[in-house]
Amino acid sequence: MPRNALYAQSGGVTPVINASAGGVIAAARRHPDRIGTMFAAQNGILGALDEVLIDTAQLTETHLTQLRHTPGGAFGSCRHKLKHGAELKRLFELFAAYDIGYFFYNGGGDSADTCLKVAEFAQYHGVDLTAIHIPKTIDNDLPLTDCSPGFGSVAKYVATSVREAGLDTASMAASSTKVFILEVMGRHAGWIAAAAGLASSDAASPPHLILTPEVPFEAGRFVRAMQETIARVGYCVVVAAEGVRDAQGVYLAESGATDAFGHVQLGGVAPVLAGLVKQHLGYKCHWAVADYLQRAARHLASATDLAQAIAVGEHAVSYALGGLRSVMPAIVREDNEPYRWRIEPVPLAEVANREKPLPLEFLNGDGLHLSPLGREYFAPLIQGEVPPPYRDGLPDYPRWQFVTGAKRLPAFDPARG
Template sequence: MKGNVIVGQSGGPTSAINSSLAGVYRTAIDRGAKKVYGMRHGIQGLLEEKYIDLSEHIRNELDEELLKRTPAAYLGSCRYKLPEIHENPEIFEKIFGILDKLEIECFIYIGGNDSMDTIKKLSDYAIVKGYTTKFIGVPKTIDNDLALTDHTPGYGSAAKYIGTSTKEIIRDSNALEYGKGLVTVIEIMGRNAGWLTGAAALSKGEDCEGPDLIYLPELAFDVEKFVEKVRGLLEKKQSVVVAVSEGIRLADGRYVCELTDGVDYVDAFGHKQLSGTANYLACRIANELGCKARGIELSTLQRAASHLVSRIDIIEAYQVGGAAVKAADEGDTGEMVILERISDDPYQCTTSLRNVHKVSNVEKVVPRKWINEDGDYVTEEFLNYVKPLIQGDVPPIMVDGIPRHLYHNDKW
């Protein structure tokens, strides 16, 4: 590698995204990159020429290990949609002017569907205009909805946290005596894909019966049928625990959270911010069944729980970061690194590349056959898919009883 590398992070953070950043940095240095720059707040920050020399912040092996264990996006993230090339070529000219000035040989972007759209547009522009800079995408999303890859870094750790938290909520619910019964509705991230919500079933085992119902956004949700199912469960048991995706919709396409005006923000990519599904359903249950009910939103906790990450997830996140640099150094561009599962038992996975045009703006949802016939739980096939991804632990580096993170000055 003769030139410099620049790397950015985009979209919703995860507890493993910084392990990919560490993989990019270490592999680039080992392959001879003169400098490894980090974009501050992704492509949006780069347009404002906000970037840093990562070697000034990752100074030793301890810093690298801390970075792997630090949640959220160390470089800062963004949700910035590049226009189509013909709509605003000036933006692309500005970006490539900055890349030329920094002598960038390799541009790495860590993110999900929208981030792969950025890689697609930049690599296309480079090819059309004759630029030699290589553009490679690194998969990242707790939603696990990127096409063509078996799974995405970040998902395994989020699934581990969801399974653990669901188990703790069930234990808490069973311990309390409320007289008329208690219904707990857990709201889990997932706009169109139920990979995260399905992970609530991981709580089921010899010492825990798991949630009573699980609803994914892949199937239409019927509020009346839901209430009646809960009514029937309360006739048999003291407490009921339900896991729902934030994005469950009615047959007419409306989000359940819209029944309480829970959608009031739309981002640059046209995605509605969803919130309030659990509280709406809990209130509906309380009013119609006369029992106590509560809604719990796991919210950002499910993507920031670095104290409970999966070792498999952290290792694979690091590997895909390194694989991206290797691919660019060997001449590939317009590609996304993917994970290919070789076997479940023993679990084995390797990296490969796929054309980013086949990945960007395509969502992978939970197969219908992995949801039970009634549409209120996941199957054993789903659990067999996810269980290998949550194995192992990466203990935090503790200081004064609290995990230490790699810190930076926000005035960068």
């Protein structure tokens, strides 16, 4: 008898997370004798707890194709730290009510923690459930995988933006703006900021300075490097990860708030850096925060990234049907030129609650520029263009609206033990 499956998206979305969803759904449909109904939880694990489920049978083949072209999270995502006790019990009541035998959770490091909790609960209580984590994070900080789906497209977008903004800054530097600062995501790891270095073709082209959390920030050193760059080139373009911090580990832009997982909320490193420029050098400075733009830019997605996003979704189903449990499909790099990769399973216990920092050897000795080794790593990940369909001059993205099923369980009471 086939058993049903539940898929959910979690955490910050990416330009290609929906492609992974399409990969999961399409792969499941190829095995009707093993997987019955593929449900999707609306708004991640919260939708599962509230029993807001979508029967993906309502998605046509055209819809599956559209998933590959659409940014955001088609089924809705969330940030929620699954709690032991009432929440885990409720989740397994849902699994029982819908005969869920397969759970696919698509997210980053915190989502891996949720998936691991589900897998361990099932094992401890002898529940026949296969939990597979599907990797996704633009931060590229998941361990045991060469890269994370979503990152390659963001790297391509940021490097492109830096190259274009650099030309703008250069054209105005003689009489106006001499400094442009782009703040990118990366709380604990500087992968995105470092990848922006791909935009540079020589020592005079931007980005001229790269700031990452892995290299402690020193204001005096930053000011001197900027002054030298402007004297040499005439202007300076900086890319800074949001998580830049000093030698004591204090973020330059702490706001004092925390999210559901206890992560410090950051208030913006770019204006802090711009203040230093004005205070010490007096130059006119513009700054921008890539924020949601970088992770929603499906129009500039990497073909490599898209292929990998689909592949991890398909392999997740293959692993589940092959009897593997509590694993994550990881991307293994086989070669750089030409770039070749494959997918292999890795233990989820070695992924959850762990982060992969940017290797310092990916930066030059001064820690402010991309090294040849870093360029060799990043370059293949941004290759290829797969633009979405356009209509009236704009990307033709669907507005996803799904019918959710009638509920079978009582309303969830989180206070229940």
